[in-house]
Every structure is written in structure tokens, then in C-alpha cells.
Amino acid sequence: MDSRIERSAGGAIVEPKMNAVVLDRFGGVDELSSRRISLPEVGDDDILIRVEFAGVASWDALERAGAYDGAFGVASTFPYVLGWDAAGTVAAVGRDVTQFDVGERVYASTMPVKRGGFYAEYGVVEAEFVARVPDRIPTEQAGAMPWDALTALSGLDLLGLRAGGTLMVFGASGGLGHMAVQLARHRGIRVLAVASGDDGVALARWLGADHIVNGREDDVLAAAFEFAPGGLDAALVTVGGEIAERSIRAVKSSGRIAWPNGVMPAPVTPPSATVSYYDGDVSRAGTDRLNAIIEASSFEVHVARTFPFEEVQDAHRALNDHYVGKLALKVG
The missing domain is CATH 3.40.50.720 (NAD(P)-binding Rossmann-like Domain)
Structure with a gap:
């Protein structure tokens, strides 16, 4: 863990390794494999999320195949962790993060190419792109939503x-x-x-x-x-x-x-x-407005199927099948 983290769950030291689904090279579904890797480094403005559910989407398959390699001006490095959407709880916060507390239920958006995505037990993301999960939304739905x-x-x-x-x-x-x-x-x-x-x-x-x-x-x-x-x-x-x-x-x-x-x-x-x-606005301004609508309406996310973490290859195969709504991966 980075020494700049000031608070962690229950004051305990977070294990420096985590289970993750990784790519060692871009390619087909068979390139997805599970193993333990180092936790991502957490900076002053970051939040470390203990991931419970991650979204599985069509762009994950494109990214897995290498379609985004170099597209964001950042060189791809391996092991590569997919996953743009997630929900879970705050595990730790950076020194300059004051608006979130450890243990709060949150959802977030990220771009995996920078520091890894959410197909992992923990994911790190700038606080600007993290939001509290509205009380009426299950964590499973929140993970597939952002x-x-x-x-x-x-x-x-x-x-x-x-x-x-x-x-x-x-x-x-x-x-x-x-x-x-x-x-x-x-x-x-x-x-x-x-x-x-x-x-x-x-x-x-x-x-x-x-x-x-x-x-x-x-x-x-x-x-x-x-x-x-x-x-x-x-x-x-x-x-x-x-x-x-x-x-x-x-x-x-x-x-x-x-x-x-x-x-x-x-x-x-x-x-x-x-x-x-x-492009969608995934900043705090966007999530604040989205949360206000969710709290004032009957909004919900239709999750067609949720796959266990170890069945991530099946989740990616399902992206080619007919389904309505979203697919999700149960991580935690």
C-alpha cells in the first residue's frame, strides 16, 4: 500500500496482493486468466474500492482484443486488468480525499488503460469519478450502471x-x-x-x-x-x-x-x-445529477445475468448472445 493512505478499513493493513482477472496479451476469451497481482498504488486524490460487482460490457471485449491499444495516448502494460464500471465499498482514501469515508457503499467509472480496471478485488480511481450508491439501488445494479x-x-x-x-x-x-x-x-x-x-x-x-x-x-x-x-x-x-x-x-x-x-x-x-x-460526463457533476434522479424516481438497472468471478470467460462469451439490459461480474 502507498504510504500516503491515511485511513484503511478498521485501521487494518490491507493485504498488498489481490485476486484479479488479467490479460498477459490482447486476444480472445481464452486470454483471460485469474491470479494474484499487486494492489494498485493509491495517490492523494484517489479512493481504493473493494469491488463487489463489476460491469461486463461490449467495450470490454473490444479492449480485450486490443482495439483500444494506444487509443488514449497511454501505452498498454501487462498484466492488464479490464473493467470500466464497478460498485463496492471504500477500502481506503488518499490524503486529500475528505468527502468519502471507509466502508461507504460507492460506484465508480474508470479507464483501465491507466492504472487497471475493476475485474479485481480492489480498484483505484480518482475521487472525482466516485459516487455514493443511492440507498434504493442494490450494489449489483450499481456495479453495472455508471x-x-x-x-x-x-x-x-x-x-x-x-x-x-x-x-x-x-x-x-x-x-x-x-x-x-x-x-x-x-x-x-x-x-x-x-x-x-x-x-x-x-x-x-x-x-x-x-x-x-x-x-x-x-x-x-x-x-x-x-x-x-x-x-x-x-x-x-x-x-x-x-x-x-x-x-x-x-x-x-x-x-x-x-x-x-x-x-x-x-x-x-x-x-x-x-x-x-x-462522450458521457462521468465526473461528480454527472453522478450528482444521476443520483438525484435515481432518488426521485423508480430508476433501476436490469441485470440479465451475473457471473461468478471465476466464470469471467463465460461472461465474455455471453456478450455475443442475445440478452436485454446488462451483464455483471460478482467479484467480492
């Missing part, structure tokens, strides 16, 4: 719709999409949810979408114009591809389309409406 929920929230901010406005959420039964539906409904926005499969339609309906379309079977463009005859005010696209590109033609020319960076493929032919590519 990046998708905050990206959805930032997308809605970008679109700037008022109550009564019409919004298409394309990919409404996925991780980002099912959270976007709830956040939009909280604002009084009328939501056309484009979901995947019968189970996706059922989830979107349960979440309160005003109209639901099965993107696998239905004519999304026709349904959109039936929902909003003069054209949709906006769209939030969470899954790219030919159907998405065709569907966003339903957004009127004066409308806006929010397209998170990393959602591929991007449109080949630009629609008449403005397409804005963006």
Missing part, C-alpha cells in the same frame, strides 16, 4: 428536449438504451422505444415507453411516423447499423440525433437532422 447511465444522461442533455417532446431510443432494451428510456420518461419526454426481440419489447414496455417497436421484425420508420406524424424531435442511438441509419430519417430536419462515441458503425449517409457525437 458508464451507460451517465452516457444516456449526457445524451438527453445534448438533445435538450422538453416535456412532451418526442424521442426515439434506438436500442432501447440494451444497457445504455434501457436506462435512457427511464431517464427520458422522468423528464416527461414521449418515448418511442426500438427494442430487440420479444423480451426487449417486454422490458421497454415495463419501463414505461409510450410506444415500442421490435427492431428485428417491424418497420421502424413507418412506426416512427405513426408515432410522430410531423417527424420526431430527436433520437438517441445506442446501436449502429443499416436499420438505425434508416430509422433516424424519421427525425425532422430541425431535430437532433445524439450518437455516443464508440457506437458503430456511424451513418454512411448523413440524415437531414444534425447528428452530434459525444
